[in-house]
Amino acid sequence: MEIDDLVWTPDITPGPMVRKTREQFLQQCPPGRQLVACLGPKLVGYLGFDHPTGLASNRHVYELNIAIHPDYQHRGIGRKLMEAMKQQAKADGVRKLSLRVLSTNQTAQAFYERCGFRVQGVLPEEFWLDGRYVDDILMWCPV
Template sequence: MEFSEKLEFGHEDRKQIYEYVERHGTADADEVQETLRIDPGGFRHHVAILRRDGYLTEDDGVLSVSLETGAEEEYDTEDVAFVIRPARQEDLSGIVGAIRQVAEEGTYIVAESVADEIDHQDALLRHNELESRMFFVATVDDEVVGWVHLHAPEIDKLSHTAELTVGVLEEYRSHGIGSHLLERGLEWAGSNGYEKVYQSAPSTNQNAIEFLEAHGWETEAVREDHYKMNGDYVDEVMMAVKL
């Protein structure tokens, strides 16, 4: 079953409006109405309900997925100038490319599935009764060089937790970009009511484990022989931080 088929917005037109905006990141309201061929009165009614229920926001006729994301931040080190900002829909291909390039190193298995998911769904941000998904990116000269991603299923018993992935292209490491991305992601999680953020890594990914430990993360559990990589069994290290 496709993701969109699982949503329950109470009306087919309402679901189509939300999915159109979610797929495009932002969209002009008149464009959505004309593209979907919904009568103007009914369209405004559905948009009003989507805004009331916290799915969409509207600013000067532009509809967006309702997520509080914060501002753009600029940093300038001796070697590189970079920007940390909320991701936009047009960043999708850059994010997928960055994640897959990092994953090619063979030690970021969770990130691989994230890249496949957003590439398949053709949407970055999610905010509905099933899940919330947020991305921030690091850019150099408007090119995506790193990301932080948070995913949280809207399940009561897990509503206080979110899964995080973070990564930076190899040539841009050791400039503090990963630390700034991690900080921005955790700041967003904390401000949105999450109490605990977690992620897993193969035990062979010592760089990631040491990076997280240096930022206050702790190992909660180790699953022995959870991965099989290049014919060898590798443990999974499950790490978390409380906010």
């Protein structure tokens, strides 16, 4: 996807996204597990969600990932996707939304905080990126 190539850069994600086939894409992003934002026919953003584990005891949680095309960032699209996600989660009986963000991605951290997320933990020096260790920040939001 064009958005993935533009958004998931080394300063945003610890590794490249590799989906060589349609089957691999559908396995990683199953139907019904993404909200999308379009302006006319153009896909400008998406929010993916799924349960973090296959455990029944963890079915009240959705883990999220979000990407907005750089040309359409800072226009409220991400906030609208998050609002729609919270409504979807409530309808699905989900009580908690969680996500991970690199400590170097302070713009995303601030966005998540504005959407009601807060830090639930930090994995110090979780990744070695561009010659330095980078923390992985775990965030959550009640639904």
